[in-house]
Amino acid sequence: MFKFLKEKLKSFKKKIEEIEKKEEVKKEEVERFEEKKVKKEVEEVKEKEGEKRKLEEVKVEKERKVGFKEKVSALILKREVVIDEKKLDSILPELEIILLESDVAFEVVEEISSMLKDRLIGRRKKVGEKLADIVIQELKLIIKDILDRNKFDFDEYVDNLLKEKRPINIIFVGVNGTGKTTTIAKMAKRLMNRGYSVVIAAGDTFRAGAIEQLEEHANRLGVRLIKHKPGADPAAVIYDAIVHAESKNIDFVLADTAGRMHTKKNLIDQLEKIKRVTEPDLTIFVDESIAGNDAVERARMFNEAVGIDGTILTKLDADPKGGTAISISYVTGKPILFFGVGQEYDDLVKFDSDWLLERIFG
Ligand SMILES: Nc1nc2c(ncn2[C@@H]2O[C@H](COP(=O)(O)OP(=O)(O)OP(=O)(O)O)[C@@H](O)[C@H]2O)c(=O)[nH]1
Ligand SMILES: [Mg+2]
16 A cells, blocks of 8 residues: 555655755764864963963863853754755655655645645754654644544444434445445445444446446345336435335435446436435545546546535555545545445445554555
């Protein structure tokens, strides 16, 4: 997971370290020179003082010591470097390229860059503190901040909602092949593990084989599937599933939808109708993290066209980059709810920014 991004960040860190090392060698030369100068001055003072009267000697000695001490602490202070804009300008472009290459959306790269400047310019770097460590640590905090802006606790939300109504109707939308159907099966298993009852609605009536695929999952999981014939109205299928759930006191309806129709407009019209007729409690957008900026753009489009409440990002296990996960919530203004991390039913991870950061930064 995220091998590409991890390696890029590592070499970025190394590069900053090298720049810093070179600067330090130069600085140390200057400092050695200055230290020698100070010592020489002190020696000279000592010599002169020695010639002075004995009575004054003790007093002068004391003053001399103070003078030396002050000079030494001034030297230490000089080693506390202030990070300035020039210094950041020498490293930020490289970081921006790494982030763009890792599929972080342009507007998110800009945000990260400007936040890094805000937080780092004018900051004092103490003796022994490495600029590379400061930059990486701050980058991590900024990404966490971006990830947590639209925080939403799925479990807490549904637990509370179930106190008011039943069933909770969740529809899954997104383009074909991204993992909608698999994710519905994973969600069904997760909800049942938490003690809830679930019914699945076969709302993808467009793609040949979609109903059978969902049926197979339903049979394996022991979940009831509500289906009509291929080509039927998906809004009617989902409506039937809700009526069934109401009559059996079932907690959740999880509804599949088509990922592709004859035209994009057909698809959006169909989703709009599903929303109008079935009034979902949550519309979850599903896309694959390996799609990079395409996934982010689709999320934006689906949010504008039909409205989404959050995203489930699949196939993180196969994504070397990670930029989609960093960007999608910022761009849509909607939370990431879960990550898909494999093809097994249990490969679903509830969103947690620290979990993601751990996988990017180690
Ligand atoms: N590695 C990996 N594969 C996944 C993940 N989620 C789904 N897949 C695989 O992606 C492929 C497509 O998944 P589907 O669930 O059929 O996708 P869909 O969005 O329903 O596709 P359509 O029905 O064609 O619109 C399948 O082979 C899944 O096993 C994941 O988190 N990791
Ligand atoms: Mg499907």
